[in-house]
Amino acid sequence: MLLIECPYCGPRDETDFKCGGEAHITRPEKPADADDQSWGDYLFMRTNSMGTHYEMWCHSHGCRRWFNVCRDTLSNKIHAVYKMGEPPPRVDDPTRSRSQ
Amino acid sequence: MKYSFASLLRNAFSYHENWQSAWRSPEPKREYDAIIVGGGGHGLATAYYMAKEHGMRNIAVIEKGWLGGGNTGRNTTIIRSNYLRDNSAQIYEHALKLYEGLSQELNYNIMFSQRGVLNLAHNQHDLRELSRRVNAIRLNGVDSEFLNPQQTKAFCPILNVSPNSRYPVLGASLQRRGGTARHDAVAWGYARGANNLGVDIIQNCEVTGIRQSDGRVEGVETSRGFIGAKKVGVVVSGHASVLADMAGFRMPIESHPLQALVSEPIKPMHDTVVMSNAVHVYVSQSDKGELVIGAGIDGYCGYSQRGSFPIVEEQINALVELFPIVSRLRMMRQWGGTVDVCPDASPIIGKTPVKHLYFNCGWGTGGFKATPGSGWAFAHTIAQDEPHELNAPYTLERFNSGYLIDEHGAAAVAH
Ligand SMILES: Cc1cc2nc3c(=O)[nH]c(=O)nc-3n(C[C@H](O)[C@H](O)[C@H](O)COP(=O)(O)OP(=O)(O)OC[C@H]3O[C@@H](n4cnc5c(N)ncnc54)[C@H](O)[C@@H]3O)c2cc1C
Ligand SMILES: [Zn+2]
Numbered sequence: 095m096l097l098i099e100c101p102y103c104g105p106r107d108e109t110d111f112k113c114g115g116e117a118h119i120t121r122p123e124k125p126a127d128a129d130d131q132s133w134g135d136y137l138f139m140r141t142n143s144m145g146t147h148y149e150m151w152c153h154s155h156g157c158r159r160w161f162n163v164c165r166d167t168l169s170n171k172i173h174a175v176y177k178m179g180e181p182p183p184r185v186d187d188p189t190r191s192r193s194q
Numbered sequence: 195m196k197y198s199f200a201s202l203l204r205n206a207f208s209y210h211e212n213w214q215s216a217w218r219s220p221e222p223k224r225e226y227d228a229i230i231v232g233g234g235g236h237g238l239a240t241a242y243y244m245a246k247e248h249g250m251r252n253i254a255v256i257e258k259g260w261l262g263g264g265n266t267g268r269n270t271t272i273i274r275s276n277y278l279r280d281n282s283a284q285i286y287e288h289a290l291k292l293y294e295g296l297s298q299e300l301n302y303n304i305m306f307s308q309r310g311v312l313n314l315a316h317n318q319h320d321l322r323e324l325s326r327r328v329n330a331i332r333l334n335g336v337d338s339e340f341l342n343p344q345q346t347k348a349f350c351p352i353l354n355v356s357p358n359s360r361y362p363v364l365g366a367s368l369q370r371r372g373g374t375a376r377h378d379a380v381a382w383g384y385a386r387g388a389n390n391l392g393v394d395i396i397q398n399c400e401v402t403g404i405r406q407s408d409g410r411v412e413g414v415e416t417s418r419g420f421i422g423a424k425k426v427g428v429v430v431s432g433h434a435s436v437l438a439d440m441a442g443f444r445m446p447i448e449s450h451p452l453q454a455l456v457s458e459p460i461k462p463m464h465d466t467v468v469m470s471n472a473v474h475v476y477v478s479q480s481d482k483g484e485l486v487i488g489a490g491i492d493g494y495c496g497y498s499q500r501g502s503f504p505i506v507e508e509q510i511n512a513l514v515e516l517f518p519i520v521s522r523l524r525m526m527r528q529w530g531g532t533v534d535v536c537p538d539a540s541p542i543i544g545k546t547p548v549k550h551l552y553f554n555c556g557w558g559t560g561g562f563k564a565t566p567g568s569g570w571a572f573a574h575t576i577a578q579d580e581p582h583e584l585n586a587p588y589t590l591e592r593f594n595s596g597y598l599i600d601e602h603g604a605a606a607v608a609h
Binding site for chain 1: 433435436444445446447448449493494495496497498502503504537593594595596
């Protein structure tokens, strides 16, 4: 069971939350001009890091707000929790970091 | 050596101390015509069919741990081919047909048991979806039947079909040719078969890089040094994105923990397989007597090879509701694997942006049943540098073109 620290409510069990997948994926700026390749990348391609991973979570059974989590996908250690719009924190774990 | 009653008898006289090992453990050569990365069932089957059907002999399978130590040796071994889409029906049915003759073909008992697979419907929506699937599947020439609650109860007497149940059983689909097989034996049987055809099986050797020049593959960097290869096929399930990253492209895959558990062994009481996609529980009884119980995936990415406890709780809740008879049964072991989930719940089998580098992945929660068909099609793809008609639709490009093979809606989570 993960213990996740909601930036608005404090620490809660994982069952309080829903994971929204990889964070910091941006929608093509001019949707009308985007080609199949960029739509495919945006919709489907994922970093899927083994190690340091940046992802979105929603406190769906609490305040219902979205925020970001930086978690290690091998050990499940949570390195940082940060609000939407904040830059992803750098994690000093060079052997494991593939993303960002 | 051929396994037979005579060889069993002969070895009994020497107290079974003289059995040969089933495959060699050679030193890696400097170069191969083809390297398969990943010694799970799919990788070993690929090597076997490359040697047998396409006459290639100078092949190696490279495995970072031990054969079948990935998802092949961790799955709940359910085999069926009752998929909704035409493309899926073809490849899964081809696999099932190969399974039907596999023990004979490999001279290795994979303990394939066609005990039937039931899929339950718990509400009106499930029921309509199930009926639609039964019909679509039959149109594809795959056996499939619809059972009403009484017929379901007759087929699986320990099932709780009371209308007052939390998950009332409104009906079920049945594929009589479905069932289970011994997962390790599938890996070992293919390994022995491939070895006999000259394939080098190299365990405890991790691929750490994919060397290429001018956009074409040259070989793999490994924990035991560089090994050259004219062609490389990657079949590493949950680690597909990691290997794609080494080769410099991205995959539409997310790796999730998926877990299962087994109970203490009990007398035979459950002679079929019951799946309930809606409540995420899948149950069969092994020949040793343990109930083998599969769960759903964790809702977030992970390579930890262990699932989370809330999932176990959900799985056990559903289990005792559907089978009240097991409520006092103790669970013996619990484990997890890392499954490669694709957005459309269908695999990717084919070429990549790097010439002569091929990927076979995205089987997610349900690739054990496909092992022979997947190996068959992937062997063709590598040997001929061209997909087989069975896997031609399963390209990586479909995520740009939009030609998705959507099994998610149909199967929820498929095992
Ligand atoms: C709990 C659970 C239950 C399941 N239940 C079912 C079921 O009932 N029915 C069904 O059909 N499917 C089921 N599945 C899915 C099924 O197990 C898989 O789809 C299938 O076994 C994948 O086979 P594979 O050979 O591709 O992968 P694997 O068996 O995982 O083999 C991949 C191999 O690649 C190796 N590898 C990884 N990285 C490297 C590297 N860098 N260098 C060298 N080697 C590497 C790994 O060590 C591994 O041995 C289940 C899975 C799990 C986890
Ligand atoms: Zn909150």
